[in-house]
Amino acid sequence: MAENIEEILAEIDGSQIEEYQRFFDMFDRGKNGYIMATQIGVIMNAMEQDFDEKTLRKLIRKFDADGSGKIEFDEFCALGNGYISRPTLKGLLHEIAPDLSDKDLDAAVDEIDEDGSGKIEFEEFWELMAGETD
The missing domain is CATH 1.10.238.10 (EF-hand)
Structure with a gap:
């Protein structure tokens, strides 16, 4: 570092x-x-x-x-380094967009956690927040 x-x-x-x-x-x-x-x-x-x-x-x-x-x-x-867990990401997304359904939150998390590891790199989270996911 x-x-x-x-x-x-x-x-x-x-x-x-x-x-x-x-x-x-x-x-x-x-x-x-x-x-x-x-x-x-x-x-x-x-x-x-x-x-x-x-x-x-x-x-x-x-x-x-x-x-x-x-x-x-x-x-x-x-x-800005490290990882975010799936449950934490879901909770953060819910705070940002409280109107999203559980299903929509899960879909958003699934989209960014492509490998299913349960850990999202912090930079990937920022990309999600910036609307830059594929």
Whole structure:
């Protein structure tokens, strides 16, 4: 893994940045330009990266370059790795689109989990959110 946020961002292409922005905006509901540290635990759990409180604080300190206790967009991009489980993805989709039926949610999850592994790469989830699945 790259040592700092600038190195990580240099490895991300423009289309990924747009996807990350869309996903970031889903969590930045107040459109404040940041995600509170308390939300980072929820996001990490969605990525099936379960951390105890101490480890989570260390992770936030590592990526919260300005020490604000908030994760701004560039810092958020550096966090974007890991996997999302099928049940977690279904739950996230339900939060985003509460009018979708269970059948529609299952179909959306099936579409992105093509290999049936039960794990969706986080980038694939962003592609789904950006409407870029095949």
